[in-house]
Amino acid sequence: MNISEKKKNFKYSDNFFHNHVTFSESYFEFDKVPTERDSIEIAILGRSNVGKSTLINNLCMNKNLAFTSKRPGCTVSINFYKINQKIEKASKAEIFLVDLPGYGYARKGGQDIKKISNLINKYLIKRKQLIKIYLLIDSRVGLQPTDAEFINFFHQNNLEYQIVLTKIDKAKKVDLDNLDILLKSFFQGLDLAGNEILKVSAKEKINLDLLRNTMMEDFISSCKDD
Ligand SMILES: Nc1nc2c(ncn2[C@@H]2O[C@H](COP(=O)(O)OP(=O)(O)OP(=O)(O)O)[C@@H](O)[C@H]2O)c(=O)[nH]1
Ligand SMILES: [Mg+2]
Numbered sequence: 001m002n003i004s005e006k007k008k009n010f011k012y013s014d015n016f017f018h019n020h021v022t023f024s025e026s027y028f029e030f031d032k033v034p035t036e037r038d039s040i041e042i043a044i045l046g047r048s049n050v051g052k053s054t055l056i057n058n059l060c061m062n063k064n065l066a067f068t069s070k071r072p073g074c075t076v077s078i079n080f081y082k083i084n085q086k087i088e089k090a091s092k093a094e095i096f097l098v099d100l101p102g103y104g105y106a107r108k109g110g111q112d113i114k115k116i117s118n119l120i121n122k123y124l125i126k127r128k129q130l131i132k133i134y135l136l137i138d139s140r141v142g143l144q145p146t147d148a149e150f151i152n153f154f155h156q157n158n159l160e161y162q163i164v165l166t167k168i169d170k171a172k173k174v175d176l177d178n179l180d181i182l183l184k185s186f187f188q189g190l191d192l193a194g195n196e197i198l199k200v201s202a203k204e205k206i207n208l209d210l211l212r213n214t215m216m217e218d219f220i221s222s223c224k225d226d
Helices: 005-008 010-017 052-059 111-126 144-156 173-187 208-222
Strands: 021-027 040-047 079-081 096-099 129-136 161-166
Touching: 005 010, 005 208, 010 208, 021 052, 040 052, 040 111, 040 208, 052 096, 052 208, 129 144, 129 208, 144 161, 161 208
Parallel strands: 040 096, 040 129, 129 161
Antiparallel strands: 021 079, 079 096
């Protein structure tokens, strides 16, 4: 589906998120996450401070859902936000947005980085309910080596993903153009599976409707063969 076709469905997908999302639970260890839950999950991943939690709040139109901070290292647990809607084809499945801790930031020496990357990696590799990863990249900071490592990791492990550039309200046009060129060359050898790179601003609410729609379509299509 192209962007103009998607726009027709925005009302429906805005409503899918609006007032229907509640905090469910947090886990500091992957082994505590319930394994046999009948759920479908989209994870939000990215470097610390890229804007993951802010994006979740703005997608769900609820500023008080996820904790956000100017300082990096704010989210240190896996946080589940439940979308209280059902998908016809899988009427029993619970639907979650999952806010992951940010990578690349050490709060207390090197300890945290290792613990957090273990938590993220376990969730990404072991979670059967995970249908797609939305990898956020700060449009002002650009693609960092750790982001590239994750993208390679997705390909090695056949994980579905979508790249989202954040904070485009703050990026200069020239930086966005340069980042476009860099990403195009990075992805040349990799199959992006037809997914366009999305560019959003939570602050200025740019392309959030498109992002909601893309996520809703992911949830629906993950249930098609059930
Ligand atoms: N200008 C601008 N600032 C943003 C935007 N999104 C988030 N921010 C700011 O970026 C900072 C970090 O936001 P968070 O949402 O806490 O980032 P995070 O990725 O969840 O960070 P961790 O939990 O540490 O991994 C905050 O000061 C936000 O206000 C945006 O679209 N535009
Ligand atoms: Mg956060």
